[in-house]
Amino acid sequence: MTKICGDASNFAMSALRGFSLIHHDLVRLVRGGVLRAKPGPKGKVAVVLGSGSGHYPAFAGYVGKGFGDAAVAGDIFASPSTQAIKSIARQADLGGGIILGYGNYAGDVLNFGIAADRLREEGYDVRVLATADDVASSDASTRERRRGIAGDLLIFKIVGAAAEAGLTLDEVEEVAHRVNRQTCTFGVAFDGCTLPGETEKLFEVPKNRMALGLGVHGEPGIDEQDVPSPEALAKILFDRLLAEIPHEAPRRVAVLLNGLGSTKQEELFVLWNALAPMFENAGLTLVAPLVGEYVTSLDMAGCSLTLTWLDEDLEQYWRAPVDSAALRHDKLVGDGVADLAVEDEATIVYMRSATAAGRQGGACVADVMENLAKMLAAEESSLGHIDALAGDGDHGQGMARGSAASARAARNAANAGAGPATVLATAADAWADRAGGTSGALWGEGLRAFSTALDDGRLPSAEQLSQGARNSMERIMLLGRAKPGDKTLVDALVPFVETLERELAAGHELIKAWMEGAEAAYQAAQDTRNLLPRMGRAKMHGERSKGHPDAGALSLALCVRSVGRDLRA
Amino acid sequence: MTKICGDASNFAMSALRGFSLIHHDLVRLVRGGVLRAKPGPKGKVAVVLGSGSGHYPAFAGYVGKGFGDAAVAGDIFASPSTQAIKSIARQADLGGGIILGYGNYAGDVLNFGIAADRLREEGYDVRVLATADDVASSDASTRERRRGIAGDLLIFKIVGAAAEAGLTLDEVEEVAHRVNRQTCTFGVAFDGCTLPGETEKLFEVPKNRMALGLGVHGEPGIDEQDVPSPEALAKILFDRLLAEIPHEAPRRVAVLLNGLGSTKQEELFVLWNALAPMFENAGLTLVAPLVGEYVTSLDMAGCSLTLTWLDEDLEQYWRAPVDSAALRHDKLVGDGVADLAVEDEATIVYMRSATAAGRQGGACVADVMENLAKMLAAEESSLGHIDALAGDGDHGQGMARGSAASARAARNAANAGAGPATVLATAADAWADRAGGTSGALWGEGLRAFSTALDDGRLPSAEQLSQGARNSMERIMLLGRAKPGDKTLVDALVPFVETLERELAAGHELIKAWMEGAEAAYQAAQDTRNLLPRMGRAKMHGERSKGHPDAGALSLALCVRSVGRDLRA
Structure with missing residues (x-):
């Protein structure tokens, strides 16, 4: 009109x-x-x-x-x-x-x-x-x-x-x-x-x-x-x-x-x-x-x-x-067709871990990433629905796409014998690449920061995992500029990391500490129901998300829970 | 979307x-x-x-x-x-x-x-x-x-x-x-x-x-x-x-x-x-x-x-x-402004009639065109409404615009001393120019064909007017390719011309013959209510016009009526 x-x-x-x-x-x-x-x-x-x-x-x-x-x-x-x-x-x-x-x-x-x-x-x-x-x-x-x-x-x-x-x-x-x-x-x-x-x-x-x-x-x-x-x-x-x-x-x-x-x-x-x-x-x-x-x-x-x-x-x-x-x-040229075979990324040459423990650790990381991807595929639609209240509803899709790519990349690296740090760094880059958008970048960077706490030569220790979680949190908060209370994944990430650290410091074993952290994250994600988003595109439609948890916080909580189940297994 | x-x-x-x-x-x-x-x-x-x-x-x-x-x-x-x-x-x-x-x-x-x-x-x-x-x-x-x-x-x-x-x-x-x-x-x-x-x-x-x-x-x-x-x-x-x-x-x-x-x-x-x-x-x-x-x-x-x-x-x-x-x-040029003073048409030099009767006849034609324009301005909206049922509703506007331009041009020519043929030809061209579209062209050509039966040296005779009307009809039917029954202005034009000719042949005087013709045209225009359009854009939406007269036929009838009133005066 x-x-x-x-x-x-x-x-x-x-x-x-x-x-x-x-x-x-x-x-x-x-x-x-x-x-x-x-x-x-x-x-x-x-x-x-x-x-x-x-x-x-x-x-x-x-x-x-x-x-x-x-x-x-x-x-x-x-x-x-x-x-x-x-x-x-x-x-x-x-x-x-x-x-x-x-x-x-x-x-x-x-x-x-x-x-x-x-x-x-x-x-x-x-x-x-x-x-x-x-x-x-x-x-x-x-x-x-x-x-x-x-x-x-x-x-x-x-x-x-x-x-x-x-x-x-x-x-x-x-x-x-x-x-x-x-x-x-x-x-x-x-x-x-x-x-x-x-x-x-x-x-x-x-x-x-x-x-x-x-x-x-x-x-x-x-x-x-x-x-x-x-x-x-x-x-x-x-x-x-x-x-x-x-x-x-x-x-x-x-x-x-x-x-x-x-x-x-x-x-x-x-x-x-x-x-x-x-x-x-x-x-x-x-x-x-x-x-x-x-x-x-x-x-x-x-x-x-x-x-x-x-x-x-x-x-x-x-x-x-x-x-x-x-x-x-100057002249009408071109024929409107082309050989559009897009080259795939150069084959990545993975650093093979020198130790059997390192290679086993790499395989464990790949298992974790695969289970994460399965869980996120199952949750894709419900995360999308929650996200649609505040944004454009693509969060579930992005998480599913990122984690699936991440799991494939992790498995390839693990199959090549890479250790846990390399496998996770590879998974991180694949996630960021395929998920797209802001949350894809934050997840990729968070996982990559996590990987720097690991060591390719051995199975990850409780201390390394805790340090990795803190690295993730700091990197994500630095890049995303969100603070607790902004109704973002940070609302779930901070209580997870703090609970994990506190439980380990209190002498509890890793699995218990991690699961406590996961529960704290889940509870905090649910508590975001009462918040209004203060950042990014979600801020625009914030009112609509009142009474609903933040999709990013919820997916983070679901992910740490999934990892916790794998640690137990 | x-x-x-x-x-x-x-x-x-x-x-x-x-x-x-x-x-x-x-x-x-x-x-x-x-x-x-x-x-x-x-x-x-x-x-x-x-x-x-x-x-x-x-x-x-x-x-x-x-x-x-x-x-x-x-x-x-x-x-x-x-x-x-x-x-x-x-x-x-x-x-x-x-x-x-x-x-x-x-x-x-x-x-x-x-x-x-x-x-x-x-x-x-x-x-x-x-x-x-x-x-x-x-x-x-x-x-x-x-x-x-x-x-x-x-x-x-x-x-x-x-x-x-x-x-x-x-x-x-x-x-x-x-x-x-x-x-x-x-x-x-x-x-x-x-x-x-x-x-x-x-x-x-x-x-x-x-x-x-x-x-x-x-x-x-x-x-x-x-x-x-x-x-x-x-x-x-x-x-x-x-x-x-x-x-x-x-x-x-x-x-x-x-x-x-x-x-x-x-x-x-x-x-x-x-x-x-x-x-x-x-x-x-x-x-x-x-x-x-x-x-x-x-x-x-x-x-x-x-x-x-x-x-x-x-x-x-x-x-x-x-x-x-x-x-x-090759280079970004231009400054996005220009002197857009559009030249008006070259001043038309009108042929001044050699006789007083011719000049008087020219003034009469200008009077007729002015009264036509007044009448069509008054009918603009109702003609537009009828036309909207079958077409895009611009008929009333086009007729009002065309006749107004036509009246102005006729008056200019008459003021310059032109005889009836020249005044009407001038009016015809102005109509076609300003009315636009198919009906503007048909009216312009119809009036121009009418003018060829007139003579710049004298007042139009009954015979000339009757011949002019026939010329119009033939030109319009040739160009528009419409036949009676197609729900166009031809449905009113043909009975007008035929009645006028018959009445004159029967020895009746011009005014009576013309008014009889006008009534026949008006009746025929009303009768188009029962027809479905078979031509042009009106055909597309023909069903909607069922029960309503054709706007073109109606405006033609109104016009010949208006001319009849001027003949009587």
């Missing part, structure tokens, strides 16, 4: 004016449209594009060297007037004739058609190009009824480059009709758009549904289904276009994956993952494909896939330099 | 992979981030950027020549791991030292800080840059607590250019801290964002309200108010930043008006209209300002304004060539 709107009836022209201000190195504002700021050479064919507004960067963003000479802008989703088209075409004329390019819609056909007739009466040589790439809008047998949608980007880019290359009007017109015939688009929509100044959507797509073949002004689609997976969506788009390519057509294709407005670039990238290999598998070579927003429909959610099969000169025009707000390239 | 998602827990990495596929001429995917595809020269300072994901094009889109050497990407809104930062920094290193750039958030400070320490232990010379441009996140007196938001684009661009220019690590670090101190951002949000895989927003902004100073992860803002006009919003953003510029600071500024995700480019352009003059009026010179999406927050609605005051070398680095997915310029 349009929030920065002002007078809605003037929105389109106000947006065009602001565009012209910021891009006045590229365009010059005239009544009803924009002209290239630096006109092309005398005698060049002038490429004048147009449509209703609401499709930015179409078409003002297409004006510049190697692309359009001018764009005529109507009101939102409404054809520009015949007068505006005539006036701008006259100003864009360089003496080499004029191509009027527009989508094949009733209003545009009418206004551009009349303008062309009038301009011809005035002595201009004018040719028209009504783009018709939308395969959903009519069958291949009635291509002339098809609408123009995102294919406009490819068609007009190629026509603009042909004109820039100095072709005659007849030649540019031939290229225009050829690329129009060789371009097809299929699109889907997840949600409707809202006209500026309105609060209701122009049309709605039911929740979790997807409309196939819906037009860029909300023209009805041809089908509807549940929103599919990215892979299934890629197949729907790709198969529909593949069926359009004639057998004898060239196998090199320019491609555009276009976002309609509120579908984010990240979503298009996710979809491209699934799409790119389909071209390869079908024997099609991608030529400088584009992913982004090039023909939008206000804030409509959805995307479309466009494909142009390229003979030699169309490829040359597609790759040619272009300098406009929408496209700026 | 994310519709193309797949496994939500893998969304960030899947998007990064797709980005790397399509932009593999610029970047190379590695575990947890991307490196420049073509590394810089040996000895160059490596600029390694990072943050959680969900902010595209930040930061993978910042990797390329003249900008970042690498980007580390965490999960959505979560800091990357220390391990990932270390691993990518090592791979990005060119032997000239490393700058780690990130926003000043707890998780990032922790992970990048630890990574820096570890890398230093390994022998790398590492400097850190925690961006802190968000003026809403802390007072100027506690700048070090401020968060980094859209200022990242300007700060990192300038740091990247300084590194590319071959500065030493000490020098790049100095530039980095300087530009960080000289950059400030203030943002507003209209609506919250939704994490991939979730259906509920992370936070909500109440309807028609605007949160001031809200963070890019939904951190609470400092105030809330109703959504203001573009001018008032511009003032809020601008004033807040102006207050940050020290008295002695240079008066040349780089500026970014940034969209947060679902705020469209057109809205930003509308806002820029109001913003650009404020800089000028405050004595600030804009240096290559940018308007667009550079630091987003998933699908959050809102925008921010960033300003960097530039001394000579910062300006040089800001303007320096850059080749990345987010920014691609």
Whole structure:
């Protein structure tokens, strides 16, 4: 929905004016449209594009060297007037004739058609190009009824480059009709758009549904289904276009994956993952494909896939330099596929412990880490639920992911014969790496600090474990800057360490001391119910967490309990 | 809301992979981030950027020549791991030292800080840059607590250019801290964002309200108010930043008006209209300002304004060539303001009628057009309501706008002494120009066709008027391709013309014949209640218009009635 709107009836022209201000190195504002700021050479064919507004960067963003000479802008989703088209075409004329390019819609056909007739009466040589790439809008047998949608980007880019290359009007017109015939688009929509100044959507797509073949002004689609997976969506788009390519057509294709407005670039990238290999598998070579927003429909959610099969000169025009707000390239390069085999980390060479006790200690640490991971996997969902009250609910997931990676790394190190310090340090790094976020870093650093109290040559002693726990606590408090009472894991960690130390100092044996510590930690974690978070993101939603323990404190308590059970075993 | 998602827990990495596929001429995917595809020269300072994901094009889109050497990407809104930062920094290193750039958030400070320490232990010379441009996140007196938001684009661009220019690590670090101190951002949000895989927003902004100073992860803002006009919003953003510029600071500024995700480019352009003059009026010179999406927050609605005051070398680095997915310029040019005085149409020289009768006839046509315009202004809202049932409700507006322009043009021509044909032709062109859309074109062409039956030398005769009406009908039916029964203005136009002709042929005088025609038209317009539209956009929503007359047919009937009243007078 349009929030920065002002007078809605003037929105389109106000947006065009602001565009012209910021891009006045590229365009010059005239009544009803924009002209290239630096006109092309005398005698060049002038490429004048147009449509209703609401499709930015179409078409003002297409004006510049190697692309359009001018764009005529109507009101939102409404054809520009015949007068505006005539006036701008006259100003864009360089003496080499004029191509009027527009989508094949009733209003545009009418206004551009009349303008062309009038301009011809005035002595201009004018040719028209009504783009018709939308395969959903009519069958291949009635291509002339098809609408123009995102294919406009490819068609007009190629026509603009042909004109820039100095072709005659007849030649540019031939290229225009050829690329129009060789371009097809299929699109889907997840949600409707809202006209500026309105609060209701122009049309709605039911929740979790997807409309196939819906037009860029909300023209009805041809089908509807549940929103599919990215892979299934890629197949729907790709198969529909593949069926359009004639057998004898060239196998090199320019491609555009276009976002309609509120579908984010990240979503298009996710979809491209699934799409790119389909071209390869079908024997099609991608030529400088584009992913982004090039023909939008206000804030409509959805995307479309466009494909142009390229003979030699169309490829040359597609790759040619272009300098406009929408496209700026010295040369369109790349093929949109790559060998993305990501190298794994270098194989770690573990220091093998010199003693059997050290190797046994390493194995014990790996056992502890594996049991921790099992416990945290079981608790993942309940920790996530508690965390969602104060934060974004990813704590359970992070702990499960970190501990699982940690357990694998620990086992690898132990299998290589590493001692307890090395095994734990390895586990610490793996945890931090895979858990991510603040808590992942704190756990990794805490475990690493713990490991510095151990010795690779022997089984950990009670003294070492106690020292390790204190090291962890100090490191975590230093890095995280939390104090007891802030409703963080520190609330459970401090009583654990202090109880452990006190019990050992009182002469109790390790297992009892550890379990006492664990119980103190658990109790303290439960007591965080009464606290409000004072730090980090949790502070934002603190009120919601009232009456619930802190997820970080609780998971720490569960972990020391789990370790305690292993010590006993 | 994310519709193309797949496994939500893998969304960030899947998007990064797709980005790397399509932009593999610029970047190379590695575990947890991307490196420049073509590394810089040996000895160059490596600029390694990072943050959680969900902010595209930040930061993978910042990797390329003249900008970042690498980007580390965490999960959505979560800091990357220390391990990932270390691993990518090592791979990005060119032997000239490393700058780690990130926003000043707890998780990032922790992970990048630890990574820096570890890398230093390994022998790398590492400097850190925690961006802190968000003026809403802390007072100027506690700048070090401020968060980094859209200022990242300007700060990192300038740091990247300084590194590319071959500065030493000490020098790049100095530039980095300087530009960080000289950059400030203030943002507003209209609506919250939704994490991939979730259906509920992370936070909500109440309807028609605007949160001031809200963070890019939904951190609470400092105030809330109703959504203001573009001018008032511009003032809020601008004033807040102006207050940050020290008295002695240079008066040349780089500026970014940034969209947060679902705020469209057109809205930003509308806002820029109001913003650009404020800089000028405050004595600030804009240096290559940018308007667009550079630091987003998933699908959050809102925008921010960033300003960097530039001394000579910062300006040089800001303007320096850059080749990345987010920014691609040989040189950043333009100053974002322009003299946009749009020339009005060339003054029309009207043909003065040679006869008094012709001049009188021209004045009569102007009277008729003025009365038409008055009537259509009065009917604007009711015609709009009827049209909204079948279309987008702009019919009343278009008719009122077209007829008003038409009346003005007719009066000008009549005042200049033009005869009826010229006055009506002038009125026709003005109508088509200002009404816009399909119906504007049809009315303009219809009136123009009517004018060809008139004669500038005398008062229009009954025969001429009847011929004019037929000319209109034929032209409109030819262009619009509508037939009676399609629920368009043709349904009223045909009975009008046929009745007029029949009545005149039967020997009735003009006024009676015309009024009979008008009544036939009105009756036929009412009868369109029973029809379903078969053409154009109205066809889409046809069912809703059942039981209501067609707006176009009704307005035609009202117009011929109005003309009839003038004939009688």
